[in-house]
Amino acid sequence: MHSDVVASRSAEHRDSRESRNGGPQLDAVSLAIIEQLQEDGRRPYAAIGKAVGLSEAAVRQRVQKLLDQGVMQIVAVTDPLTVGFRRQAMVGVNVEGDVESVADALTAMSECEYVVMTAGSFDLMVEIVCEDDDHLLEVINRRIRAVPGVRSTESFVYLKLKKQTYMWGTR
Numbered sequence: 001m002h003s004d005v006v007a008s009r010s011a012e013h014r015d016s017r018e019s020r021n022g023g024p025q026l027d028a029v030s031l032a033i034i035e036q037l038q039e040d041g042r043r044p045y046a047a048i049g050k051a052v053g054l055s056e057a058a059v060r061q062r063v064q065k066l067l068d069q070g071v072m073q074i075v076a077v078t079d080p081l082t083v084g085f086r087r088q089a090m091v092g093v094n095v096e097g098d099v100e101s102v103a104d105a106l107t108a109m110s111e112c113e114y115v116v117m118t119a120g121s122f123d124l125m126v127e128i129v130c131e132d133d134d135h136l137l138e139v140i141n142r143r144i145r146a147v148p149g150v151r152s153t154e155s156f157v158y159l160k161l162k163k164q165t166y167m168w169g170t171r
Contacts, residue, residue, distance in 0.1 A: 024069045029054065031170040033062055034072055038167055041074050077166065080129050087130045088158040091140060092122035096151045099123045105147045111139045122154070 026034075032052045036043055045059040052059070066072050080088060095102045099117055106112045106126055114127035126144070130136040136157075144153060 090156040092154040093124040095123040102149045
């Protein structure tokens with residue numbers, strides 16, 4: 001993304017983004033830096049600076065601020081199968097009582113990689129990554145179902161992962 005494109009983002013667009021989630025204010029340059037890192041998390045700060053019109057040092061400072069504010073993370077994304085986790089599942093959870101307390105209990109489990117409160121048939125959707133079917137059974141049957149407030153679960157075992165990206169950009 002070139003600096004002239006970055007500068008063209010309207011103030012109106014930025015203002016609507018800032019008020020939508022109540023999080024840190026992100027200007028057009030910060031958004032462009034995020035987009036650069038989504039394309040390649042190892043892209044050098046000098047190359048990012050050239051693309052967005054900042055010095056390498058200024059990019060480094062902005063990236064650190066974005067990390068400190070929890071706006072983004074820079075991590076190595078692995079294929080679970082290649083690192084010994086042969087079973088993944090999405091588990092729909094119905095809750096009796098306080099959904100947030102159940103969600104908090106599930107987020108504390110290392111196997112629960114993704115926990116989201118939802119509207120619809122389930123109160124929570126939980127992505128689980130396990131070593132094998134026995135491990136998955138143990139997590140669902142002995143740990144998730146044992147959490148106070150869990151009324152029922154429905155498991156959707158992954159047969160094959162067709163797409164997983166983190167390239168949604170910024171808006």
